[in-house]
Amino acid sequence: MSRVERFAINKQGRDYAVGDIHGHFQRLLAQMAAIGFDPAVDRLFSVGDLVDRGPECPQALQWLEQPWFHAVQGNHEALAVTHVSGGWLDYSQYRAAGGGWFLDLPASEQARFAERFARMPLALEIATPGGPVGLVHADCPCASWLQLCEQLQAQVPQALQDYCQWSRHRLQVDDDRPIAGLRALIVGHTPLHEVRVLGNIWHIDTGGWSRGHFSLLALDNLSLANATAGE
Ligand SMILES: [Mn+2]
Structure with missing residues (x-):
């Protein structure tokens, strides 16, 4: 099965992307309300890491059942899947990263989460008036989007999945080479004080789950949506 999910252009409403959520859905809802998000026509695309650290992880x-919400699998969803499938994990690191709520669930509950998380795509591609926008959790290891998508069609090599979900290399070396075939690639995973753009790669985890704020990036004009105070 393909681990890429594609979306046609949104002709009725607006599309937004959001960074890591980490169990803070109420804070995110408040931010969405502040920008006038309309679930009847708008869509929210998430870079993954919905769980661990915050209080509302089970939500x-x-x-993931909402028709207006779409997310790639982050490294934290992958950790849950790995635990249930019996793969190797550094459990002290997993707990330190907020996985305790999951590890302390009954096995049947863990299986329910892992089954759903395993079905999350590794990449999303959204058509916009200015060209396709891609989403992965951490980074794209290929110079072109097409190249990545081709490798996500069949059995995905673990090293490729790990790079997409864990890499911080681009930020560490200030790599500003663009990803060919995309208007923008949107990623999270590394919390930053402000949105950082390197080449056409947008790093949008501004720590809404921590002491920062959620950045909602409108995909039609690649602008940060601001609260419409007074409306
Ligand atoms: Mn992450």
Whole structure:
């Protein structure tokens, strides 16, 4: 099965992207309300990491059922899947990263989350008036989007999935080479004080789950949506 999910252009409403959520759905809802998000016509695309660290992690399953909400699998969803499938994990690191709520669930509950998380795509592609916008959790290891998408068609090599979900290399070395075939690639994973753009790669985890704020990036004009105070 393909691990890329594609979306046609949104002719009725607006599309937004959001960074890591980490169990803070109420804070996110407040931010969405502040910009006038309309679930009847608007869509919200998430870079993943819906769970761990915050108080509302179990709500991830309800969010994933919403027709206006779409998310790639982050490294934290991958950790849950790995735990249930019996793969190797550094459990002290997993707990330190907020996975305790999951590890302390009954096995049947863990299985329910892992089954849903395993079905999350590794990449999203959204058509916009200015060209396609891509989303992965951390980074794209290929120079072109097409190249990545081709490798996500079949059995995905673990090293490729790990790079997409864990890499911070681009930020560490200030790599500003663009990803060919995309108007913009949107990623999270590394919390920053402000949105950072390198080439056409937008890093949008501004720590809404921590002490920062959620940045809602409008995909039609690649602008940060601001609260419409007074409306
Ligand atoms: Mn992450």
